[in-house]
Amino acid sequence: MLNEIDGIVTRYEQGHMSRRQLIAGLAALAMMPSNVSASRSSTPVFQAKSLNHVSLAVSDVTRSADFYRHVLGAELVSKQGGGMNLGLGNSFLGLYNIPGEPRIHHFCVGLDRYDVEDCARRLREAGIEPYLRPDKPEVYFRDPDGVMVQLEDKEYRG
Numbered sequence: 001m002l003n004e005i006d007g008i009v010t011r012y013e014q015g016h017m018s019r020r021q022l023i024a025g026l027a028a029l030a031m032m033p034s035n036v037s038a039s040r041s042s043t044p045v046f047q048a049k050s051l052n053h054v055s056l057a058v059s060d061v062t063r064s065a066d067f068y069r070h071v072l073g074a075e076l077v078s079k080q081g082g083g084m085n086l087g088l089g090n091s092f093l094g095l096y097n098i099p100g101e102p103r104i105h106h107f108c109v110g111l112d113r114y115d116v117e118d119c120a121r122r123l124r125e126a127g128i129e130p131y132l133r134p135d136k137p138e139v140y141f142r143d144p145d146g147v148m149v150q151l152e153d154k155e156y157r158g
Contacts, residue, residue: 045126046119049154050110053085055094057105064095078158085158092158106140106147110154119151 008025012018058064061083068074074086074093083096098105111119116137120130123141131140140150 045122045128046109046111046151048109049112051091052108052110052150052152052154052156053092053094053158054107055083055096055105057098057100057103058095059097059102061095061097068093068095080158087157094158104147106150108150108152108156110156111151112154114151114153114156 005026056064065074065076065084065086068086072086072088072093074088076084077087077092078085080094081096082098083094085092085094094105096105116132116139119139120132123130123139128141132138133140138150138152140148142148
């Protein structure tokens with residue numbers, strides 16, 4: 001934890017962050033569970049292999065799909081529930097009619113040897129509470145700012 005504090009203060013002293021950013025950074029460190037900050041300096045919990053996909057909450061799935069097909073040449077790779085996944089090279093863009101304002105809903109990181117129960121266990125050991133979907137073998141968690149992150153096999157295509 002001392003290394004993190006020193007790094008934040010040094011960035012502030014060098015003019016790379018405002019006083020407000022300094023205070024926010026120190027407050028975030030103070031709120032972080034001790035086992036999470038300790039794990040930051042040791043071996044990572046997972047070794048990500050890819051940015052598998054980003055899912056957007058959109059107001060009109062068809063309109064958004066038409067837009068991304070036209071602008072990016074993205075093609076349909078799968079449909080799920082109220083949405084669809086458009087291929088972008090080795091990754092994809094998920095478009096879903098999710099209540100609320102249009103936004104990035106979550107992003108997914110691809111892993112080697114993905115196993116839901118193992119991922120959940122490792123997250124809990126790191127002091128992070130996972131969310132496991134009851135209907136599919138998927139695991140999610142939130143970062144310190146509340147951004148939702150999904151873990152999945154690096155070959156997952158929706």
